[in-house]
Amino acid sequence: MIAIKDLHKSYKMGSNVLHVLKGINFNVEEGEMVAIMGSSGSGKSTLLNIVGMLDLLDTGSYTLDGVPIVNLNETKAAKYRNKFLGFIFQSFNLINYKTALENVALPLYYQRVPKKERDEKALQYLTKVGLANWATHLPSELSGGQKQRVAIARALAAQPKVLLADEPTGALDSTTSYEVMQLLQEINDEGKTLLVVTHEEDIAKMCKRIVQLKDGVIIEDKKVNQIRASEYV
């Protein structure tokens, strides 16, 4: 599903160059649930953003679902993101003046799905994350866990191939975190590929594979026995 070869990325900060990713080789098969771990500043988000085509790589190659991601301009990237990728952010990033339903329907709007169908689908995904009754509520009326579940529903709505989550539980307490992880596990159970950036050990152990980043290189990449979040809830 994801094939990354010899990826390098650096940021220019004035006259300094900060070499963040120094040759990453990394493959993800369909249906995997991968945790990306590492200390702060190790380049986890950078890697995820490149996979998410929110940022560009300097050198190396990146193939998504057999499609080589090259010559990426913003328009092309936007189309790929819309079609292949779903994002889940630490800070939810819901649009505050839109209701839960409208937020979930937004990716479908950019897919030019007609309004009626869009709303039906959005409601279907809200139901899936258990928030059908909250469809008409604004984000400000939702708890953190609920917001993240709306965000997950939104990420799913466009039926992407890969879900990218950058610290999805970073802003949540542990109980709520486990609920969110349980939801993500269920989504993975249905066959969806997931990449989860986290620095929490217990969250990482709820994935099926853990990749350790340090100073811009992968220092460890191992399959683990997934711990079901439902055991904690």
Added chain:
Amino acid sequence: MIFRRDTWSEILSSVTKNKARTTITVIGVLWGIFIYITLSGAAKGLDNGFERQFERVAMNSMFVWTQQTSVPYKGFKTGRFIQLKLNDVRTLKTKIPEIQYVAPRNAKGVFGGDAPNITKDLKHGKYNVYGDFPVVVKIATKDIYDGGRFLNEEDIKHDRKVCVIGERTQRELFNKDENPVGQFIKIDNSYFQVIGVHKFVQGGGFEDDGDIYIPFSTFRKLYNTGENVGWLAIAAYNDADVIEVEKKVKTVLKDIHSVAQEDERAIGSFNLGEIFNKVQGFSKGLTFLSLVVGVATIFAGVIGIGNILLISVKERTRELGVRRALGATPNEVKGQIILESVFLTLVSGVLGIILGALVLAGINAATQDVTDFPYTNPTVPIPYIIGALLIMIILGTLIGLIPAQRAVSIKPIDALREE
């Protein structure tokens, strides 16, 4: 994209859910278009008003009279009084083809001198009396009340003792329910039959609601004026240059009466056409001014919209980043910002037009009964409104380009990081 219903509902939701921003934005342009509409409507009203003031009088008419000479000429001393004669009329018409009508007039009581005594039974008063040819109505319209008529050629031919009286004359000399037509009044010492009553119209210019018109020929007998003419009312053809005609008339008259061409005093004139042109120029100037002021205020308003959108784009950086993460292309983001700008501009423009129209309607209602102020039917021509709307759409688009460009110039990842 413009024609997708979704696009508009998306814009509507973003615009209506940021009420404070929208309100502030709208007010700027609303104010501009409001000023534009009321000003140009008011200018149009003045324009119409002036036109109404002049509609009773041929637009390119003039009056010519004589005074004392101020330059010695051909052995004549200065200070000689010049007298216009009936023959001058024919000479003028043959020599100046631009002239359409000439009406020689005499009057008693108008330019100094005592007004004649008019008597009807026991009532009497002093009213101005004019000796006129029927052609005078071609230069200054006279409306006659039903049942009456103005002077005609037969009256002139037979020196008839008939007269057309004014509304006020009727009111003051006749009883309330009395029909004056057919009755006799005494002008100085002769009896005249009333053949009509002329309506008094505001803007009829220089004449009065008490004036009495009698045939020129009768006047001449009554007051022994012979071939003398008090003054000439002249109307030029519509396409003639009135100022030129006025000059020619004076030249011809000076020739006839042996007056030096450089004598500025001997022949006096009042050129209504020239004044009318000036007035028209004034209201045209006013219309132009309101156009400039209006467009400038609209401009300022639209720039205001651009400014606020620029701020709002900054505030919404994160939202726009999210949209782009979810698959909005840069063009879609740009389009949304531009359409928001156009939408806001148009909504405020239309509101401004409505508000301006209401104010104009109010002014119209308030000035309905005011006849002595030249202000009628203040309207804004439709092309102006369409023009204004077009300008707003274009300006709205152009000004929207700046924040739109700003919105996509930042990378989505940076937009998402923005706090």
